[in-house]
Amino acid sequence: MNVLIWGAAGGIGKALTAKFVQEGHTVVTVSRHPSEMKSLTPHTIAADLTQPAQVIAAARLAGELVQPFDLYCYTAGDILSAKIAELSPADWNRILAANLSGAFLTAQASLPILSPQAPFVFLGAVHERLRLPGLSAYAAAKAGLEAFAEVLRKETRHRVLVARPGAVETPLWNKVPFSLPKNALSPSALADRLYLALNEGQDGLIDL
Numbered sequence: 001m002n003v004l005i006w007g008a009a010g011g012i013g014k015a016l017t018a019k020f021v022q023e024g025h026t027v028v029t030v031s032r033h034p035s036e037m038k039s040l041t042p043h044t045i046a047a048d049l050t051q052p053a054q055v056i057a058a059a060r061l062a063g064e065l066v067q068p069f070d071l072y073c074y075t076a077g078d079i080l081s082a083k084i085a086e087l088s089p090a091d092w093n094r095i096l097a098a099n100l101s102g103a104f105l106t107a108q109a110s111l112p113i114l115s116p117q118a119p120f121v122f123l124g125a126v127h128e129r130l131r132l133p134g135l136s137a138y139a140a141a142k143a144g145l146e147a148f149a150e151v152l153r154k155e156t157r158h159r160v161l162v163a164r165p166g167a168v169e170t171p172l173w174n175k176v177p178f179s180l181p182k183n184a185l186s187p188s189a190l191a192d193r194l195y196l197a198l199n200e201g202q203d204g205l206i207d208l
């Protein structure tokens with residue numbers, strides 16, 4: 001299987017890349033840190049996923065490396081904690097861009113290089129439980145991601161999964177003033193669960 005992972009350089013993205021490579025698949029990664037990905041896969045592309053021209057160029061390069069892709073994954077994301085009264089427009093835009101607009105840009109650019117059966121996988125969050133002081137931008141972005149995914153499913157014949165992990169021990173937690181819950185998963189455990197869900201043919205929202 002040929003796998004395209006957008007935003008692969010984070011904790012979950014790296015674990016998913018490692019899992020797919022270990023299972024014998026060809027993985028092309030797009031991230032802002034391609035050199036960090038070289039130990040996991042030789043197929044690395046650099047791009048900021050919030051920049052339309054960079055996303056289009058990255059999809060073109062990916063399609064030259066491998067075609068068609070049998071799976072799309074979007075594992076980029078960003079978070080911050082700031083109450084609405086103090087949240088700057090730039091920070092709001094950064095969180096919406098990383099979690100939501102990048103999903104749109106990369107999904108659109110990927111459509112021509114995906115096989116007709118290729119599922120889309122987005123990393124969502126249990127945003128109903130995240131409607132907490134400080135998390136307006138993150139919770140709104142993840143809620144929007146689910147709406148986007150549902151429309152994508154209706155407009156195409158693709159399976160569209162929104163994987164919603166609880167807590168996973170990654171650098172994302174260094175950006176918020178909350179303690180990592182004791183029951184947090186390791187990134188590799190999350191990757192195992194997601195791999196299983198895909199192989200079982202699951203679709204839609206999946207709480208992992």
Ligand SMILES: NC(=O)c1ccc[n+]([C@@H]2O[C@H](COP(=O)([O-])OP(=O)(O)OC[C@H]3O[C@@H](n4cnc5c(N)ncnc54)[C@H](OP(=O)(O)O)[C@@H]3O)[C@@H](O)[C@H]2O)c1
Nearest residue numbers: 009010011012032048049076077098123167168170171172
């Ligand atoms: N960890 C959890 O507990 C948890 C729970 C629920 C959902 N999630 C979701 O899972 C996804 C992965 O999170 P993670 O835990 O693996 O976090 P992470 O380790 O912080 O990784 C996030 C990655 O997204 C990348 N990224 C952000 N903005 C980008 C941009 N404009 N262009 C390219 N890459 C960009 C970051 O790159 P840079 O290093 O360049 O900034 C980073 O590599 C996120 O969507 C997150 O919301 C995580």
